[in-house]
Structures are given as C-alpha cells and as structure tokens.
Amino acid sequence: MHLQNLKHHIKDLLLLAAGLGLLTLLFHEYFSFLDATSIAMLYLLAVLSSAYFSSFLVAFITSVFSFLLINYFFVEPKYTFQVGSMHSWLLLLTFLIVSFVVSTIIKQLKDQKLNAEKSSAQSQFLKSLAESLSEQKNSQALLDTGCALISSKLGRAVIIVRLTEDKQCILLSHAGVHKFIPNQPSLRWAVESSKMIGTGTKDWPDLQQWIMPFGRFQTPVCALVIDQPPIDAKEAELLFVTLICNQFATAYFRCLSQEQVQKSEIRAKEESFKKTLLASLSHDMRTPLTAILGSTNALLDSQLNLDEKQRLDLTYSIRFESEYLIRASENVLALVKLNTGSVDSSKMDWQLPEEIISAVVSRYKARVDGQPIAIKLSQTGLFIKADALLLAQALANLIDNAIKWHTGENPIEVCLYQENALLSIAVKNQGKGFPEGYAIENFGKTSSDGVLSRGFGLGLVIVKEIVNVHNGLLEIQSLPSVGATVTMRFPIVYVDETL
Amino acid sequence: MTSQLLLIEDDAHIFQFLVPSLSAKGFHVKHALTKHQAEALLSVNTFDIVILDLGLPDGKGEDVIRAIRAISDVPILILSAKQEESDKVNCLNLGADDYLVKPFGIDELVARIRASLRRSAMMTMRDHEYQHEGLTINRVTGIVTKHNKEVHLSPIEHQLLMMLAAKPGSIVTHSQLLAGVWGQEYLSDTHYLRIHIGRLRAKIEDVPATPEYILTELGIGYRLI
Numbered sequence: 164m165h166l167q168n169l170k171h172h173i174k175d176l177l178l179l180a181a182g183l184g185l186l187t188l189l190f191h192e193y194f195s196f197l198d199a200t201s202i203a204m205l206y207l208l209a210v211l212s213s214a215y216f217s218s219f220l221v222a223f224i225t226s227v228f229s230f231l232l233i234n235y236f237f238v239e240p241k242y243t244f245q246v247g248s249m250h251s252w253l254l255l256l257t258f259l260i261v262s263f264v265v266s267t268i269i270k271q272l273k274d275q276k277l278n279a280e281k282s283s284a285q286s287q288f289l290k291s292l293a294e295s296l297s298e299q300k301n302s303q304a305l306l307d308t309g310c311a312l313i314s315s316k317l318g319r320a321v322i323i324v325r326l327t328e329d330k331q332c333i334l335l336s337h338a339g340v341h342k343f344i345p346n347q348p349s350l351r352w353a354v355e356s357s358k359m360i361g362t363g364t365k366d367w368p369d370l371q372q373w374i375m376p377f378g379r380f381q382t383p384v385c386a387l388v389i390d391q392p393p394i395d396a397k398e399a400e401l402l403f404v405t406l407i408c409n410q411f412a413t414a415y416f417r418c419l420s421q422e423q424v425q426k427s428e429i430r431a432k433e434e435s436f437k438k439t440l441l442a443s444l445s446h447d448m449r450t451p452l453t454a455i456l457g458s459t460n461a462l463l464d465s466q467l468n469l470d471e472k473q474r475l476d477l478t479y480s481i482r483f484e485s486e487y488l489i490r491a492s493e494n495v496l497a498l499v500k501l502n503t504g505s506v507d508s509s510k511m512d513w514q515l516p517e518e519i520i521s522a523v524v525s526r527y528k529a530r531v532d533g534q535p536i537a538i539k540l541s542q543t544g545l546f547i548k549a550d551a552l553l554l555a556q557a558l559a560n561l562i563d564n565a566i567k568w569h570t571g572e573n574p575i576e577v578c579l580y581q582e583n584a585l586l587s588i589a590v591k592n593q594g595k596g597f598p599e600g601y602a603i604e605n606f607g608k609t610s611s612d613g614v615l616s617r618g619f620g621l622g623l624v625i626v627k628e629i630v631n632v633h634n635g636l637l638e639i640q641s642l643p644s645v646g647a648t649v650t651m652r653f654p655i656v657y658v659d660e661t662l
Numbered sequence: 663m664t665s666q667l668l669l670i671e672d673d674a675h676i677f678q679f680l681v682p683s684l685s686a687k688g689f690h691v692k693h694a695l696t697k698h699q700a701e702a703l704l705s706v707n708t709f710d711i712v713i714l715d716l717g718l719p720d721g722k723g724e725d726v727i728r729a730i731r732a733i734s735d736v737p738i739l740i741l742s743a744k745q746e747e748s749d750k751v752n753c754l755n756l757g758a759d760d761y762l763v764k765p766f767g768i769d770e771l772v773a774r775i776r777a778s779l780r781r782s783a784m785m786t787m788r789d790h791e792y793q794h795e796g797l798t799i800n801r802v803t804g805i806v807t808k809h810n811k812e813v814h815l816s817p818i819e820h821q822l823l824m825m826l827a828a829k830p831g832s833i834v835t836h837s838q839l840l841a842g843v844w845g846q847e848y849l850s851d852t853h854y855l856r857i858h859i860g861r862l863r864a865k866i867e868d869v870p871a872t873p874e875y876i877l878t879e880l881g882i883g884y885r886l887i
Contacts, residue, residue: 489765512881513853515860521871522878538871544860546853551881552747658853 175217179225182209187232202237203254210258214265222262230255278399285403288316289410296414305418306336309411313387314338317404320390325383326354335385343372345388350374354384359405363396373404377412382419387411436502439624440495447491447621451484458484490563494625497556501628511548511633513658516579516588519551523558524577527566534566535574542581547653549633557629558588560622561649565592571646582652585636589650596641626651664690665710665779670700670726671741672719680713683768689775697721701729709736711778713771714758716742716749723749727756737778737832741766751835751882759832761882781831792827794887797866797875799827808866818843819862822855826876826886835883859884 186209190202206229214222231244233254239247246252292312299305306323314321320339324332332347349367353360353374360366361373373389387408393400458477461467469477500506517540527533558577565575571593578589626649630637635653667689671677677693684691692707694700697720704712712730716723723740730738740761742750750761760774792799796809806813806823815823821843826834840848840855848854863870877885 485765513856515856517871518856518860518878519880521873522880525872525877528872540871543871544857546856555880658857 172217172221175213175221176224179213179217179221179228183225183228183232187236191236199233199237203233206233207258207261210262211265214262215269217266218270219263219266222266223259226255226258226262230258281399285406289406292407293410293414296411296418299418302415302418302422303336305415307338309414310336310338313389313407313411316407317389317392319392322388322390323385324350324388325385326350339390341390343388343390345372345374345386346370350376350386350388354386359401359408362392362394363401375405375408377408378416382416385412385415433502436498439621440498442621444495447494448488451487451491454484455481455488490559491621493556494560494621497553497625498621498628500553501625501632506550506553506632511550513546513656514549514551514554515544516547516549516554516586516653517543519549519554519558520577520579520588523555523562526559527562534569536562537574537576539576539578542579542586545581545586546656546658547586547633548656549653553629554633557626557651558590560626561590561651564622564649565590565647568592568594568596568647570594581655584655585652586655587650587652589648591646591648593646596643596645596647597639599643601639601641623649664688665775666707667691667775668694668700668703668707668709668712670694670697670712670718671715672696672717673715676715676741679768680771684772684775687772697726697729700726704730704733708734710782711775712736712738713775714738714740714753716740716753723753724756727753727758731757737782739771739774739778747881751837754833754835754882755838759829760885761833777831784830792830792886794830794875799823801827806866813865815862815865816858818858819865822858822862823866823886826884830886833879833883833885839883 186205190197190205194202210222210225210229213225230251234246234251235242235244238251292309295308295312296305299308310321310323315338320337320341320343322337322343322345323335324345325335326332330351332345332350349360349370349372352367354376356366357376357379358364358366359373359375361370362368364373367374371391373392374386375388376384376386378385389404392404458481461469462474462477520538520540524536524538527536562575562577569575569592573593576589576591578587578591580587580589627637630651630653633653635651638650638652639647640650641647665688667684669677669680669684669691671680671693672695681691681693692703692709694703697718700712700714714723714726718726723742727738730736737760738753738758740750740753740758741764742761743764750763754761760778762771762774790800790802792801798807800806801824804820804824806815806820822839825839825842836852836855837849840851843858844851844854859876860870863873863876866875867873875887877887879885
C-alpha cells in the first residue's frame with residue numbers, strides 16, 4: 164500500500180528533491196547573509212506547498228529533508244548533521260505539525276469536492292435516464308434503452324430478467340459486451356427476500372454480480388443484474404445502483420400499465436364494433452331477407468292462385484328489398500373496412516370534395532324516380548386527404564337519409580363551403596327532422612323505438628366513423644317540421660401548385 | 663349483325679340470368695366457366711366484347727387480361743365484387759376498358775356493353791374525330807372545339823384530354839394519366855391530376871359541378887363519355 168503510494172508520488176518526490184536542492188544551493192551560495200529564522204521560514208513555505216499540492220507523506224518527507232538541510236547548511240555547527248540546539252528540534256516539530264494539519268485539511272477538502280462532483284454526475288445520470296425512459300413508446304423499447312444506458316454508464320454488462328410464476332427465468336433485455344446468465348438460485352433468493360444481493364452487500368458477497376429484484380404485487384417480478392461489479396464498491400455506489408434500479412422499475416411499470424390501458428381501449432372498441440355490426444345485421448338485413456324469401460315462396464306456390472297484380476306487387480317488393488340490401492351491405496362492408504384498420508389516414512389520397520359530390524349526386528340523377536338534388540359550391544379547388552370511396556359512401560348515406568325524410572317542395576341541397584380551416588359538406592332536407600333527443604351513439608340500443616325505422620341508424624353510424632377516420636367533425640342540426648342539416652367538416656390540406 | 667359476346671363467369675347464379683337476359687337483348691353469347699375455357703374459345707372465335715368476372719377459380723383476373731391482350735384488342739368489361747377493389751385497378755391498368763361492381767342491374771350492364779360496342783365501331787372506322795354533343799376533338803390535329811369554337815387548353819390539359827379521347831368511354835386510371843402526362847415518378851401526386859382535370863372541366867363542361875363529358879370514377883380514374 165505504502166509502496167504503491169510512493170510510486171504514485173514519485174513525480175512529486177522528484178520535483179521536491181529538485182526544488183529543495185535548488186533552494187539550498189541558492190541560499191547557500193548567494194543569500195548566506197540571511198539569518199537562520201528567515202531561511203527556516205522559506206523552508207516552511209516549501210513544506211506548506213508540498214502539503215497543499217501533494218499528500219501528507221510527501222509533506223512529511225519535505226519536513227524531514229528541510230530540517231536536515233537547514234541543520235547541515237545553515238545552522239552551527241555547519242556541514243554536520245549534529246543538532247546544535249533545542250531550536251532545531253522545535254523547527255522539525257513545527258514542520259511536521261504544519262505538514263500534518265495542512266495536508267489533512269486539504270485532503271478533506273479534496274474528498275468533499277470529489278464526492279460532490281460524483282453525486283452531481285450521478286443525479287445528472289438519473290435525470291437523463293428518467294427522461295430517456297419517459298420518451299419510449301413501448302415497454303420493450305424502454306427495457307432496451309434503459310439497459311443500454313445503465314450498461315454504458317457503469318461500463319458493465321447488464322441484463323433484465325423476469326421470473327415467471329413457475330420460477331422460469333426469461334431474459335427481457337441485455338446490454339454490454341457479453342451476454343451472461345444470472346446465477347439462478349441466488350436470483351430466486353434475491354427475489355424472495357426482495358433485496359439487493361452480490362458484491363459489496365451482506366448477502367452472497369462472492370457472487371461477482373449485483374442482483375436487484377423489483378416488482379412484487381400485481382406486476383411482473385423482474386431483476387436487474389449487473390455483471391462483474393467493482394469488488395471494492397462502496398456504500399455510495401451500492402446506493403447509486405439501487406436508485407437506478409428503482410427509477411427504472413417505476414418507469415417500466417408505468418409504461419406497462421399504460422400499455423394495458425391501451426389494450427383494453429382497443430378491446431372495448433372492437434367490442435362496440437361487434438355490437439354495431441350484429442345490430443346492423445339483424446336490424447338491416449333480416450327484415451328484407453324475410454320479405455324476399457316470403458315473396459319468392461308466395462310466387463312459387465302454385466296453390467296460391469295469385470292474380471297478375473299480386474304477382475307484380477310481390478316482384479316489385481323483391482326488387483325493392485334487394486336494392487335496400489345492396490345499400491345495407493355497402494354500409495356493412497364500409498364498417499368492416501373502417502374497423503379492420505385497413506383505412507390508414509396517412510395513406511389517403513388528395514381529393515377535391517366537389518368532384519366526389521358531383522360523382523355521388525350524378526348517381527341519384529340517373530335514377531328514374533330520383534328526387535331533385537341541388538349542388539351548391541361556394542368554395543372549390545381546396546383539397547382534403549380522404550379515401551374517395553368512403554367519403555362517397557358517407558355522402559350517399561346522408562343523401563339517402565335526406566331523401567327518406569324529405570317532404571318539401573324544394574330540392575335537397577348538397578353544399579360545399581369553407582369555414583376557417585375546415586371544408587364543410589352539408590346535406591339539407593325539408594321534413595320532420597330528427598327525433599328529439601336523437602344521438603348517433605345510441606344506435607342499436609333504441610332499435611325497438613318505432614321512430615327509428617330500419618336503415619335509419621346504421622347509415623349515420625357509418626358516416627360518423629368515416630368522418631372520424633378523416634379527422635373530421637360531424638354535426639347534426641334539426642328543427643322539427645322544418646328539416647335537418649347534417650354537416651361533415653374536414654381539415655383542408657393545402658398543396659403546392661407548381662406543376 | 664348480332665354482336666358476338668364472350669362471358670367469362672363461373673358463378674351459376676350469375677350466368678343463369680346473364681346468359682338468357684343478354685341473349686334476349688340480341689347478343690350472341692358464348693360462355694366460359696374458366697380461364698382455360700375462355701382461352702380455348704378466344705383462339706377459335708372473334709368476339710366484339712368480353713365480359714370477365716374477376717373471381718375465377720383457375721386464375722387471377724390479371725392473367726386473363728394479359729392472355730386476351732396478347733391476342734386481341736377486344737373491349738373488356740370487368741365484373742367485380744367489392745373485395746377486389748385493387749385488383750380492379752390493376753386490370754384497368756393492364757388494358758381492361760370498363761368495370762361494373764356487383765351487384766348491378768341487367769339494364770346497366772346492357773347499356774355499358776352497347777356503349778362499348780358503339781365506341782369500338784367508331785374506332786374501327788378510323789374516325790379521327792371524337793364527337794359528343796357540342797364537343798369535338800380531332801385526334802390527329804389535336805384541335806378541340808366546343809360548339810364550333812376552338813377551346814384553348816394548356817399543354818397539360820391538352821395531353822390529359824388526348825389520353826382520354828384515345829379511348830373514349832374507357833376508364834383511364836389515375837396512374838395511367840399521371841404516368842402518361844407527368845411521368846412514372848409522379849404516380850402518387852394525384853393532386854396535380856385533380857387540379858388540371860378541374861381546369862379542363864372548367865373549359866369544356868357547361869356546368870363544371872355536374873360534368874357531362876369527363877366523368878369521375880371515384881378512386882379509379884376518369885373517362886371521356
């Protein structure tokens with residue numbers, strides 16, 4: 164230990180020897196007129212500086228050599244090591260006390276400074292760890308990032324494992340130059356007693372690993388394992404890794420619970436989709452299918468003796484119900500398309516709503532029994548990002564509804580206009596309006612209500628869903644016995660028109 | 663002369679009503695159940711139009727189109743169900759002329775067939791002029807007139823109109839138009855297409871909001887009537 168210290172101080176000692184030699188030479192050759200006290204003061208300065216800049220050992224050696232040099236060169240009897248007076252011993256004592264006191268104080272100061280730097284670096288690391296962990300999108304990314312950060316900070320290989328209920332050990336993440344396997348029995352022991360074990364701790368000190376278990380109740384039981392920790396690790400370092408582990412565990416479990424919430428939200432959405440789909444299938448399909456089947460059976464039944472008008476009525480009924488089924492199945496297909504996630508808003512195409520409006524309205528104009536529909540475009544040439552077919556479906560549903568309830572003389576209106584950053588498509592009809600207290604969300608729950616005849620609900624549910632995937636808004640305005648206006652509003656996307 | 667029609671359809675419930683209905687409308691209908699049968703029929707007969715169902719048991723619609731286009735320029739009308747949306751666009755890009763989505767009415771189908779036959783008759787007469795109501799497009803000189811007045815189009819608008827007029831009545835897909843006018847690297851820039859089609863309509867349509875010459879096929883492309 165001392166030898167090592169000596170080696171460490173060899174530079175200091177060489178400097179010291181040179182300094183003392185030079186000092187002695189100068190004083191002896193040129194400043195011999197100075198008295199012994201002044202010279203002793205100057206040597207004291209040398210002792211002080213060595214105590215300040217180096218360690219007590221160097222200061223001690225400086226003191227002894229200074230004493231010897233003063234005694235040899237400047238105190239009578241000169242040029243012998245014989246100590247002539249009590250003063251000289253006092254001088255040595257002073258040198259030694261000064262070197263001891265000063266070097267001790269300096270050492271304390273230096274230690275304090277070092278500790279402060281270390282703990283500030285540590286808290287800096289904990290802060291940056293917390294920040295990086297909070298930025299992670301999922302729990303696996305969090306594990307990997309955390310592992311990599313801890314490993315690079317400590318310069319050791321790090322793994323995170325999970326212990327299953329049947330005591331299986333699953334590797335969740337690892338970082339560092341080599342993969343390693345934690346000692347299984349010790350891992351289990353650590354988890355069961357839920358304390359940190361390994362090098363430098365009271366338990367399993369010969370493990371050459373640090374095992375820090377975390378997570379107990381209602382969370383997965385995991386452990387952070389650090390390989391080959393420093394064998395001379397101090398209390399402070401153990402505390403530091405414990406802090407790291409705690410922070411890591413908190414972030415991980417927070418992320419896990421967020422994921423859980425997201426999953427259950429998705430599940431709830433799927434559930435509601437299934438409900439809507441089932442409601443629509445029974446609501447919108449069974450009745451027309453029953454009518455079709457009944458009509459065809461009647462037509463095929465030779466015992467019924469239907470007259471020509473009855474046969475014609477039944478045939479028309481089959482056609483009407485089939486056409487109805489076509490529209491209903493379009494809606495069911497749209498609903499499925501919307502809910503299977505095949506509609507991606509980022510992949511949507513540039514659309515000019517006026518183009519979609521005219522394409523949809525022209526279909527209605529082609530019908531023989533078509534109601535007049537007026538298109539009012541107050542704003543053209545503005546783009547939205549949309550799926551053309553879905554948007555057309557939404558518009559067709561709104562027009563279908565408008566036709567169904569329209570009783571006025573004037574044509575049904577389809578309007579396109581800009582309102583701030585939104586482009587609005589509104590469908591207006593004159594009629595009795597929506598039933599009081601109508602809400603799209605209640606579809607499927609109030610189907611027994613006579614007001615909601617079939618086809619009324621699903622169409623608007625689809626419109627709502629379609630507007631949602633386009634980041635738009637749906638608005639219903641209704642005045643009893645005046646009419647209803649349903650408006651879809653979409654964000655405008657401006658384009659560079661340079662080509 | 664009765665038109666020769668090839669129906670490629672494997673679903674009995676569909677061809678059971680299509681074959682008699684089309685025959686009753688005055689077409690001479692030959693029927694193939696599979697791609698294989700269709701190829702056999704195409705090799706020995708000439709047809710005026712082919713009606714192709716995309717859901718065949720022994721081959722993708724694209725393969726049938728390629729096989730037909732390898733030997734003939736006959737108009738191809740596609741019947742597709744909703745699930746085959748992207749397939750439908752592929753078929754149009756490969757040279758099919760028109761499509762109908764199931765369910766469709768027989769009247770609609772007959773109207774499409776007649777329109778297609780009329781066009782191919784017009785094209786075989788080597789008539790360089792497209793004419794519909796007041797609009798005239800000379801495919802050789804490139805002169806466009808509306809009610810006998812020349813319409814001045816920008817180069818891009820002109821190119822677009824010429825592409826549409828080369829196959830009147832047929833659907834020209836977004837990607838065909840984008841590739842033809844701007845180039846292959848602009849296939850996703852549909853907004854350019856929409857802007858210029860809008861300007862073109864403003865110049866040739868009576869009421870641009872309800873176009874009567876250039877019709878929109880939503881999500882697919884455009885056609886000149």
